[in-house]
Amino acid sequence: MTKTGDAERARLAAQIRNLNISFESSALPTLLNPLLTVELTIQQLKVLTMLVTTDEGMTGSGLAETFGVSMASMSGLLDRLEAQGMVARSSDPDDARVRRVHATELGRTAMRRLVASRPEYADDILMRIPLDDLRALAKGMAAVGAELDRLHQPDR
Structure with missing residues (x-):
């Protein structure tokens, strides 16, 4: 270079x-x-954000440790998120004694609306951009996406 x-x-x-x-x-x-x-507390939003970033989910005790709260507090928080359909609990495939917590599609959608929404990329904006500029934007965003994917891939 x-x-x-x-x-x-x-x-x-x-x-x-x-x-x-x-x-x-x-x-x-x-x-x-x-x-x-949104009908979520800040703490619920934080927990949901953690869950949305993982496909394998997390345990209640792992979440309690991450957020520095008691297991009883985390359990209550997860109960409220589950009642709203934002999270679901399931048995761990490797250890049936362990319950894993996952964001549901509703939880993921809620987080996208809150955190990842990008109004500047809405159709009403994109459809007014000249085609050559739109192609360049798509190419550039694909390059950024590829770099982000590389950052999040385990070393080989």
């Missing part, structure tokens, strides 16, 4: 970061409504 390439890469990365800050500021009003209408 050349010095010129490094300088351009740094300039473009800074431009993308600044654009992202602008997007986040513009999107904030759109994101507020789902946040203000």
